[in-house]
Amino acid sequence: xxxxxxxxxxxxxxxxxxxxxxxxxxxxxxxxxxxxxxxxxxxxxxxxxxxxxxxxxxxxxxxxxxxxxxxxxxxxxxxxxxxxxxxxxxxxxxxxxxxxxxxxxxxxxxxxxxxxxxxxxxxxxxxxxxxxxxxxxxxxxxxxxxxxxxxxxxxxxxxxxxxxxxxxxxxxxxxxxxxxxxxxxxxxxxxxxxxxxxxxxxxxxxxxxxxxxxxxxxxxxxxxxxxxxxxxxxxxxxxxxxxxxxxxxxxxxxxxxxxxxxxxxxxxxxxxxxxxxxxxxxxxxxxxxxxxxxxxxxxxxxxxxxxxxxxxxxxxxxxxxxxxxxxxxxxxxxxxxxxxxxxxxxxxxxxxxxxxxxxxxxxxxxxxxxxxxxxxxxxxxxxxxxxxxxxxxxxxxxxxxxxxxxxxxxxxxxxxxxxxxxxxxxxxxxxxxxxxxxxxxxxxxxxxxxxxxxxxxxxxxxxxxxxxxxxxxxxxxxxxxxxxxxxxxxxxxxxxxxxxxxxxxxxxxxxxxxxxx
Numbered sequence: 018x019x020x021x022x023x024x025x026x027x028x029x030x031x032x033x034x035x036x037x038x039x040x041x042x043x044x045x046x047x048x049x050x051x052x053x054x055x056x057x058x059x060x061x062x063x064x065x066x067x068x069x070x071x072x073x074x075x076x077x078x079x080x081x082x083x084x085x086x087x088x089x090x091x092x093x094x095x096x097x098x099x100x101x102x103x104x105x106x107x108x109x110x111x112x113x114x115x116x117x118x119x120x121x122x123x124x125x126x127x128x129x130x131x132x133x134x135x136x137x138x139x140x141x142x143x144x145x146x147x148x149x150x151x152x153x154x155x156x157x158x159x160x161x162x163x164x165x166x167x168x169x170x171x172x173x174x175x176x177x178x179x180x181x182x183x184x185x186x187x188x189x190x191x192x193x194x195x196x197x198x199x200x201x202x203x204x205x206x207x208x209x210x211x212x213x214x215x216x217x218x219x220x221x222x223x224x225x226x227x228x229x230x231x232x233x234x235x236x237x238x239x240x241x242x243x244x245x246x247x248x249x250x251x252x253x254x255x256x257x258x259x260x261x262x263x264x265x266x267x268x269x270x271x272x273x274x275x276x277x278x279x280x281x282x283x284x285x286x287x288x289x290x291x292x293x294x295x296x297x298x299x300x301x302x303x304x305x306x307x308x309x310x311x312x313x314x315x316x317x318x319x320x321x322x323x324x325x326x327x328x329x330x331x332x333x334x335x336x337x338x339x340x341x342x343x344x345x346x347x348x349x350x351x352x353x354x355x356x357x358x359x360x361x362x363x364x365x366x367x368x369x370x371x372x373x374x375x376x377x378x379x380x381x382x383x384x385x386x387x388x389x390x391x392x393x394x395x396x397x398x399x400x401x402x403x404x405x406x407x408x409x410x411x412x413x414x415x416x417x418x419x420x421x422x423x424x425x426x427x428x429x430x431x432x433x434x435x436x437x438x439x440x441x442x443x444x445x446x447x448x449x450x451x452x453x454x455x456x457x458x459x460x461x462x463x464x465x466x467x468x469x470x471x472x473x474x475x476x477x478x479x480x481x482x483x484x485x486x487x488x489x490x491x492x493x494x495x496x497x498x499x500x501x502x503x504x505x506x507x508x509x510x511x512x513x514x515x516x517x518x519x520x521x522x523x524x525x526x527x528x529x530x531x532x533x534x
Contacts, residue, residue, distance in 0.1 A: 018060050018063035018064065019528060019529070020233075020236075020237075020240075020284065020287045020288075020291075021237065021240050021241055021287075021519075021523060022523070023523060025060075026520070029056065029059070029060060030291065032056070033053070033056045033195070034294060034295070036049075036052050036053075036056070037049055037052065037053055037219075037295060038219070038220070038221050040052055041216075041219035041220065042220070046216065046219065047186065049219065050186045050187065050190050050213070051186055053190055053194070054186065054189045054190050054193055056195060057190075057193035057194055057195035057198060058072075058073075058193055060195040060198070061159070061160070061193065061195070061198055061199070064159050065156070065158075065159075067156065067158075068158040068159060071128075071132070071158045071161065072158070072160075072161075072164060072192075072193065074128075075125070075128060075161075075164065075165065075168060076168070076188070076189055076192055076193075078124050078125075078128075079121070079124075079125070079168045079171065079172050080185060080188055082117065082120070082121045082124070082172050082175070083171075083172060083175050083182050083183075083188070084182070085117060086114070086117060086172075086175050086176060086182070087182040089113060089114070089117070090178075114176050115176075117176055118172075118173065118176040118177075121169075121172040121173070121176065122169065122173070125165050125168060125169045125172070126165075126169075128161075128165065129161060129162065129165045131155070132155055132156075132157055132158060132161055133157055133161065133162070133362055134362045135153050135155055136152045136153055136154065136155065136362065137362035137363065139151075139152055139153070140152070159199050160198055160199040160200060162359060163197075163198070163199070163200060163201045163203055164192055164193075164198065166203050166323075166326050167192060167203055167204060167205075168192060169330070170203075170205055170206070170326060170329070170330060171205070171206045173330060174206070180206055180207070183206075183210060187210060187213060187214065190213050191204075191206060191209050191210050191213065194209070194213075194292070194297070195291075196287075196288040196289075196291040196292045196295075196297075196299070197288045197292065197299055199529075200281070200284050200285075200288075200529055201285065201288075201302060201320075201322060201323070202285060202288070202299055202300050202301075202302040202321070202322035203322040203323055203325075203326050204299065204300060204322070208300060209297070212296070212297050212298065213297070218296040218297070219296070220296075222296050225293050225294065225296050226293075226294055227502070228290075228293050228499050228500055229289075229290040229291065229292070229293030229294035230290065230294070230512065231290070231498070231499040231508075231512060232286050232287070232289045232290030232293055232495060232499045233286070233287050233290030233291060233294075234290075234512045234515050234516045234519070235283075235286050235290075235495045235498065235499065236282070236283040236284065236285070236286025236287035236288075236289075236290060236495065237283070237287060237515075237516065237519045238283075238515050238518075238519055239279040239280070239282060239283030239286065240279065240280060240283035240284065240287070240529070241519040241522050241523065242518065242519060242522065243275065243276075243279040243283075243482070243485075243486065243489075244275075244276045244279040244280035244283060244530075246451065246452065246453055246482060247272045247273070247275055247276040247279070247451075247482060247486075248276050248280075249450035249451055249452050250268075250269060250272055250447045250448055250450045250451050250479070251269055251272050251273045251276055251421075252450070253446075253447050253450040254269040254447045255269075255421060255422070255423070258422060258423075258427045258430065258431060259427065259430050260441070260443055261431065261434055261443055261447075262434060262439045262440045262441045262442075262443055262444065263434050263435060263437070263438045263439055263440065264440065264444055265443050265444040265447055266431050266434045266435050267435060268444065268447075268448075268479060268483070269447060270414055270417060270418065270421075270431070270435075271414065271483055271486075272479075272482070272483070273417060273421050274307075274413070274414050274417055275482075275483070275486040275490075276530070277417070277420075277530060278303075278306070278307065278490070279486070280529055280530045281303070281320075281529070281530060282302070282303040282494075282495070283529075284529045285299075285302040285303060286495045286499075289301075289495075289496075289499075290499075300321070300322055300325075301321060301496055302320060302321050302322050303318065303319060303320070303321070303494070304317075304318040304321065304494065304496070305318060305490065305494045306318035306319035307410060307413075307490045308406060308490065308491065309406065309409050310387040310389065310390050310402045310405035310406050310409060311380045311387050311390055311405055311409055312373060312376035312377050312379075312380055312409055312412060312413065313376075313377045313380040313381065313390075314390060314409075315409055315413060316373065316377060323356065323359070324356075327352045327355065327356055328352070331351070331352050331355060332348050332349070332352050335348045335351065335352075336348060345381070346378045346381060346382070349374060349377055349378055349381065350371070350374040350375065350378055351374075352374070353370045353371065353373050353374025353377065354367060354370045354371050354374060355370070356370045356373075357369050357370015357371060357373075358370065360420070363423075364425060365419045365420065365422055365423070365424065365425055365428060366419075366420065368419050368425060368428075369416055369417070369419040369420045372416045372419065373413075373416055376412055376416075380392075381393070383395070383396040383397070384396065384397055384398070385397070385398050385399075385400060386398065386399045386400070387399065387400055387401075387402055387404075387405030388400070388401055388402050388405075389402045390402075390405070415432060415435075418431040418432050444476075445472040445475060445476070448472075448475040448476060448478070448479050449471075449475055451475060451478050451479055451482070453478055453482075454522060456474070456478060459474060460474060460475075
């Protein structure tokens with residue numbers, strides 16, 4: 018089930034809100050948790066019933082691991098209370114916990130690897146050895162990368178003694194909470210479970226409801242009116258990427274860059290809005306990343322919760338910056354390569370991660386700095402922030418050639434086309450896929466006049482969409498806009514109009530891009 022669908026907006030969301038607040042109002046708090054978990058599992062299973070067995074199995078494995086850790090720690094506490102061989106017991110206890118931790122990590126990553134990377138491994142084995150092992154074509158469960166990392170962070174902290182054990186319903190509510198279940202943000206137990214267990218937050222809050230609706234409408238508009246419209250030309254262009262000329266590649270990649278941002282940040286806005294209606298605050302996942310002045314800053318603003326996970330559970334365990342400057346740069350690079358692989362089972366994603374890793378390493382080397390950015394050491398040369406923003410935008414755009422392409426060769430061809438100027442007129446064919454219902458009449462009229470007039474109209478629509486996109490990314494983001502209440506009547510009317518516009522435009526429901534990752 019999608020946020021941008023009639024069944025979600027008209028049925029599931031109202032039922033979920035009504036059931037949650039009604040059960041809590043009458044004092045059925047535990048039943049309310051069961052109800053919310055059931056709604057979340059219905060939301061997840063709606064995509065494919067087989068997905069339900071995967072997520073329930075994953076929850077069962079991690080909850081059993083948490084139970085084992087809890088039982089073992091109690092056993093240690095009881096044994097130590099007898100004051101017999103305490104040092105030996107502590108040493109033995111540490112080894113057992115380490116074994117449990119290894120089992121937990123292997124179980125979670127093994128599940129993720131099986132569904133996401135099995136065919137990728139087979140393809141590479143076939144390429145290297147010349148064998149002909151049949152691909153499994155395993156169906157990738159939606160959101161498995163997100164709920165796996167979410168639970169992995171919990172069981173790691175359980176083994177480290179940082180996280181408490183929770184009852185099953187509380188834990189399942191934390192893992193399956195439907196607003197962030199499919200595409201994040203990646204939340205942690207310590208920022209979510211206290212909110213679920215706070216009985217004061219289980220009553221309708223008109224202010225949170227207002228803010229939540231604003232978040233949802235803003236994200237809804239990003240997805241339906243911007244991302245889905247830009248997706249038409251982008252998808253058409255990448256059917257035959259090697260036929261694109263210079264201008265077409267530039268325009269298409271700009272469209273994809275904005276599509277990716279509006280699609281993913283739009284999902285996160287909608288998720289934050291829905292959660293806010295339940296009086297739950299999700300962490301910010303995007304903070305105007307395209308206004309960043311270097312790539313390091315961009316990754317502090319883009320998919321923030323993924324960066325937080327890799328920093329906490331990969332970068333710091335590798336040594337972080339504690340083992341010297343060179344080791345710190347290597348750790349940064351490793352994190353970005355793994356981040357690329359997390360996004361997809363293809364060498365294009367790995368290379369995209371490596372490119373961004375090298376750019377962040379370059380920022381850390383501090384040969385050329387940007388005024389206003391923070392550096393751990395003095396840079397030799399500083400450039401203006403505006404220039405840094407332009408260069409960062411361009412570098413990230415070029416890296417997305419690998420992110421969007423099916424093969425490395427296709428990505429290299431796109432980059433070559435940008436710098437080796439050529440023209441074949443492919444642009445007009447691509448832009449004809451820019452379907453905007455608002456301009457349907459104008460498009461039909463232009464087509465009756467001449468093909469040249471129609472091409473000009475398509476080019477004007479593309480230019481308008483790109484200008485609007487640039488304006489939006491330079492304006493305050495949703496986390497700055499949604500809480501405002503300066504003009505309640507005016508803002509309410511505008512949100513009503515925007516929601517109605519988006520709702521009417523749901524003639525073709527599309528999935529979110531990050532469902533694939």
